[in-house]
Amino acid sequence: MTGNGTGDVEALRQEIRRTRVELGETMELLAARADVKALVRHSAEQAKVRMREQAALTVARVRGQAAEKVRVVRAQAYEKGGSVGRSPVPWAAVAAGAVATAVLLLIVRGRRR
Numbered sequence: 001m002t003g004n005g006t007g008d009v010e011a012l013r014q015e016i017r018r019t020r021v022e023l024g025e026t027m028e029l030l031a032a033r034a035d036v037k038a039l040v041r042h043s044a045e046q047a048k049v050r051m052r053e054q055a056a057l058t059v060a061r062v063r064g065q066a067a068e069k070v071r072v073v074r075a076q077a078y079e080k081g082g083s084v085g086r087s088p089v090p091w092a093a094v095a096a097g098a099v100a101t102a103v104l105l106l107i108v109r110g111r112r113r
């Protein structure tokens with residue numbers, strides 16, 4: 001735009017369009033900053049994402065520690081001569097208990113007749 005008023009009309013119109021676009025963008029930015037609900041929602045979403053990430057890291061760390069503890073306990077049991085994964089009760093004792101239970105049931109049934 002020229003200072004003496006003899007500027008091109010089309011140039012003035014283009015400058016007005018640019019100014020309107022800039023003003024519209026500025027208004028959109030101001031409106032976004034003034035939208036407290038949207039800001040709170042956005043902040044809450046960011047907090048959720050951070051908490052989920054932190055929880056996933058914590059779960060992974062705890063699982064890793066638990067796996068390490070299991071490995072250590074198994075190694076200690078192996079060193080002591082124990083067998084990991086087997087029941088500490090001998091099979092003979094389990095079989096004797098089953099036979100005793102069967103005999104007891106037969107005796108009780110025989111008395112009822």
